Every structure is written in C-alpha cells, then in structure tokens.
Amino acid sequence: MKVVNPYLNFPGNTEEAFNFYKSVFGGEFSMITRMKDAQGMPVPEGQEEKIMHIALPLNSGQVLMASDNCNAETFKTGNNAYLSIHADSVEEGKKLYDALSAGGKAAHPFEKQFWGSWHGNLTDKFGVNWMVNYDESRQ
C-alpha cells in the first residue's frame, strides 16, 4: 500500500507549530524551504521567511508536512489539511488525479513543477483535499 501523508496548512505560523510537533514526536526536519527559496515564484512582501515546505519524518513511516498559507480567503481553520499520495509513475499520477477530481474541483492540474517533480492538487466531490505527486528521484 502507498503511504498517505498528512499535509497541513497554517496561517503563517508553520515554523512555530512544527517546532511544537518536533518537541512532541521527536526526530529532525528532513526539509525546510522558505518562500524566498522558490525560484520564479512571486512572493508577497513580508512573506519571504514563511515556510513553503517543511517535513518531519515520523518513525511510523509517515511524514508530517506543512506549509504556510497567508491568504485569509483560502485558509480555513479546521479544513487546513490535505491527504498527500505519491504515485509510482506519471501515468499513475494522472490516473489518480483524474479519478479523484471527477465531480470535484481540480485546483492545480497534475503537471511538472519548478521544483522538479510532478504535483497536482484538488478538492474531491466530497470536499476532501488531495495532493497527488510523482517524484522521479524516489523511484
């Protein structure tokens, strides 16, 4: 079975929240990137140091991940979580993306991203948020 990883959003305090989770679960962050590290992506002023991606591997095999979402219009407390899955191939990723978004809302199409891997996200017809990823370097 594929691992489903929880992907959380916070309204600007991701780093503080993840230091808290680290104090609870232990381990070390496997990745921290900030908004200013994103090449070619416009960053609103004052958000340069906000978290674009942070990952805390749990010994359970899952990775707890998150990013800041400082957009008050799209951030909803209580619904700030995605289920993140990794496909084994681009084809499988496309298939999963299409199947999950049927009748739902395809927010960001599944395509190659500037950070090198494939990614898409969507809200399915039941209101659940999903991320579909494919990363060649994981194969």
Add this chain to the structure above:
Amino acid sequence: MVQKINHLNLKIMENITCNAYLFFDGNCREAMNFYQSVFGGTLNIQTYGEVDKSCPDAMKDNIMHARLSGGAILLMASDDPGSNRQLGTGKIQLALGGNDEEKLRRIFDALSTGGKVGVKLEKQMWGDIYGDLRDQYDIQWMVNISAK
C-alpha cells in the same frame, strides 16, 4: 538532560501509526464507495446502530467507522452529521494509534498543551482507550490505544 529527552523522543513514534481520518456529514458510505472505486481494496463498515443498540433511530445507519484497506492506500472515515463539518471544516483529522498506553498517553498530554481536549482519553464502549483534542494550532488529533 536535553540530550536524554531527545533520545527518548526519537523512540516515541515507534510502533505508533499516524493516519488521516475523514469525516462526512452523513454520506460517508457513498464517499468510501467512491474511494474504493479509485484505490481498490476491501471496505469494512460499522454503523452506529450495530455498535450501540441504544443509538437514536436517526443515527442508526450512519457510519461509526469505515476502513478501506488492502488497496493502494489505507483510509478511515466516519459520519458526524449535524456537526459544524457541514460548513466544510474539520474534514480531516490525524489519528494516532497503537497499544503502548504509556507512550500514547504522553503524546496525548503533550499535544493538548495549550489546546483543548474534546473527549478525555479513557476507556470507550468499543473496548479501546480513546480521546481527542484540538491542539493550539487548531489541528485536530485522535488517539486510540488498542485493548491488549
């Protein structure tokens, strides 16, 4: 001392699972059938009526626990009709599970620091010890300690 705490922390998630748990406003069965069509696997469903004979008629057919396993991914879910989830919030919670009571109690207490406990961590009618909480960052967690 700090080093000692870190050392303990590194071991704290051993043998503990962390899974996403979905909530629906009465259409859990329909949703899980959909996910089964996407991911495959076997769907096991328990309704509130099956688990609790004294449950009100209106709730009887709602899903208390659904588990899709053996396919591409593991997914768990239940119905929580009438809650504020119909506003589109709280669809996803994180579920921690295992049978190491001491460790899971410690995690429950640590996560609730500055947050709000919903259901106190104690023995439930299904035989396990269970509790849930909303942490100080508004993330909702459930902790289930399996009966040995």
